[in-house]
Amino acid sequence: MSDMPASTSPLLIVSLDQAPLVSLLSSLNHATVSAGAPRAIKKALRNESTGVIVFLVTDPQSAELAEQGFDYIRHGLADKDRLLVVAHSSDYEPNALHWIEAFDINHFLCLEPAREEINCHIIQRCVKTWSRTVQLRAQYRAESDLLMSVTRLSRSEERLPDLLASFCDSLAQISCAAAQCRISIDRDGSATLKHHWPQQEQHNASFTKALQLPSLPSYLQRALTECKPQIDLLPEQSMFSALADQLERPLSSYLVFPLVVYDRVVELMVFLIPEDAMDSVSIRQIDVITKASEQLTMLLERREAERRLKQQYIRLKNTLVELKQTQTQLAHSEKMATVGQLAAGIAHEINNPLAFVLSNFGSMNEYLDSIFTMQSLHEQFLAAIDHGNQSLSAELKSQISASRGEMDMEFVCDDIRDIVAESRDGLNRVKEIIADLQSFARGNDATPVPLDLATSINQTLKLLKPFIDEQVTIQVDLAEAPDLKCHAGFVQQILTNLIKNALQALQGISHPDPNITISSRINGETLFISVRDNGPGIAPDAQKKVFDPFYTTKQVGKGTGLGLSVTYNLARKLGGDITLRSNPNEFCEFTLSLPYPEQQPQVASASKETAPLSD
The missing domain is CATH 3.30.450.40 (GAF domain)
Incomplete structure (x- = not known):
């Protein structure tokens, strides 16, 4: 018999001759696939939906083919689920007991006309069982x-x-x-x-x-x-x-x-x-x-x-960027406000030298008139000598002597030197003030540089000189310390804010000896810089809020409340911290702590100073 192609039919008929099964197959409502050789059986079994295999056994040859199929399914494929049915003729009895024990045969059908209905029912039940098995597998x-x-x-x-x-x-x-x-x-x-x-x-x-x-x-x-x-x-x-x-x-x-x-x-x-x-x-x-x-x-x-967490992270990240930008803007705004206050205060410091320089210009103008007059007389005297006019030369000589006495030329010459020296000193003072102010205003370079603490404090005190009352004593006591590489501009801005606050705390109070002490010390790998005044101090309930933005203990219009907040943020940017210690009516002390970076070369530099103020 020719091999038929595999299909999706659940029923496979294995026989050398289908004639004995024609009547039975016509009673079934299922499509069938037929195979008559071992190779055809293997090909048909590739389809997983084929699960009921009916072997027609009518003689020893078909029995041998059936046994090969049993062995391939049960042992070769190790398939225990497919249903094996043996249909045999009434005149040939297969070795049923051996096949049941060896191959787990599910049913034996005797192809007698009287049993056709039963056989058909058994096969249909097998097909339903297999369909349920396929469904369960799925x-x-x-x-x-x-x-x-x-x-x-x-x-x-x-x-x-x-x-x-x-x-x-x-x-x-x-x-x-x-x-x-x-x-x-x-x-x-x-x-x-x-x-x-x-x-x-x-x-x-x-x-x-x-x-x-x-x-x-x-x-x-x-x-x-x-x-x-x-x-x-x-x-x-x-x-x-x-x-x-x-x-x-x-x-x-x-x-x-x-x-x-x-x-x-x-x-x-x-x-x-x-x-x-x-x-x-x-x-x-x-x-x-x-x-x-x-x-x-x-x-x-x-x-x-x-x-949601990613969205929140993005929002927080954007907020952090905005916060950093706002902090930078606040620091810059506070610095510019301080620059404005310093500029207003040092205007007097600039006006004084400029005033006497301008006054000296008036004296210089008079002295120049006298010098030009004497120069004109000398030129006339030399011309008279060249022309041999003895009487005119004698008259001019007498006139020169009289004018020299009247103009006091020796005093004029000495005074011109003094005026030039005074003007030079005054203009140099103006130059120093402007340089200090520019150094403070432009201190935004983020490149770490060695901190010259004494110079920074000296520049700060020069800038704040117009705000320093004559009765206030300022002492600077700096410990010898290794150089600290940091943002020097930030340090100077912090010092300016702290010293200015100390000066403002001492204004308008009755104290026999108002003083401010600026000191530094080394503890381990940290540099501590303290600014202490003996003013009224800060109340305990206010000490917790002094670093909060827009919090101020000053009167309305006297402060923005950003100075100490910006100071705190600058200290954090430097990797350090700032703390407050105060007893009401005794003292107030702010301490800036700055860590030394790891593996920083330790080079001794700073010195101990007292009252570094200079004109």
Whole structure:
């Protein structure tokens, strides 16, 4: 017999001659595949849907072919699930006991006309058993796929919509659904058909009608309320009649699987189960679906938490950038405000030398007139000598002597030297003041440089000289310390703010000996710089808030409340800190601590000074 191609038929007939089976096969409503050689048998068994194999045994030759097939299936393929049926003629008895023991034969059929109906029933029952086995296998695979999709959701970076689609397909396989759809649930409870299968256009209206969208029927509302999978009979068959007609399968039950994120259903997966598959979903599979629902909810909530966390991180990052920019702007604004105050204060310091320089210009103008007059007389005297005019030269000589006495030229010459020296000193003083002010205003270079603490304090005190009352004593006591590489401009701005605050604290108070002490010390790998005054101090309740932005103890209009806040932020930028120690009516001391960077060369430089103020 010629080999027939493999098909999706569950029934395989193995025989050398099909004539004895013609009557039986005509009674079956199943397509069959026939094979008459070992190679053809192996080829037909590649199709997993072929699970009922009927071996026709009528003589020793066909018995040998059957035994080869048994051995290949049970031992070669190690397949214990396929159903093996032996159909033998009434005049040939196979070795049934041996075959049952060796190959686990399921049925033996005697091909007698009287037994044809029984034989047909046995084969049909085998086909149904195999179909159920295939269905269970598909459901088990679907269970595995379902759990795998949940696992992939927890580990994979795959797109969430793709993973949910795979999850939905696995649920459809488990429930043996004839149709499925996904419904998106808005926050107001309205529903939108997101996806459906089969995907033919005509099914769209049928799904919408059956599910009563955009509102939801009561059985779907229950899934929204309970947030758990629901499986039950369809309440109104008429609502699904159009869809059932299109599917050509009557629908009888449903499975609703809600996707829950933080106690809110965001999507419903609806599976419509046909009548012939009502009993396909077992209690065990319902448990699997329930467990998968719990795991999926946790994973979706984790994904949502990660998404929110990323958004919050981005917002915090942007806020931090804005905060740093604002801090930089505040520091710059406070510095410019200090520059403005210093500029107003040192205007007097600049005006004094400029005033006597301008006054000296008036004296210089008079002296120049006298010098030009004497020069003119000398030129006339020399001309008279050249022309031999003795009388004129004698007259001019007498006039020169008289003018020299009247103009006091010796005094003029000496005074010009003094005026030039005084003017030079005054202009140099102006130059120094402007240089100090520029050094303070432009101290934004972030390149670390060795800190000359004594010079920084000296420059700061020069800038603040107009604000220093004559009765206030300022002492500078600096310990010998290694050079500290840091942002010197920041340090000078901090010192300016602290010393200015100390000077303002001593203004308008009655104290026999108002003084400010600026000191430094080394402790381990940290440099401490302190500014202490013996003014009224700061109240305990205010000490906790002095570094807060816009907090000030001064009168309205006397301070912005940013000075100490900016000072604190600058200290943190330098990697250090600033602390306050104060006793009311006794003292107030701010201490700046600056760490030495690791592996910094230790070079002794600073010295101990007292009152570094100089004009």
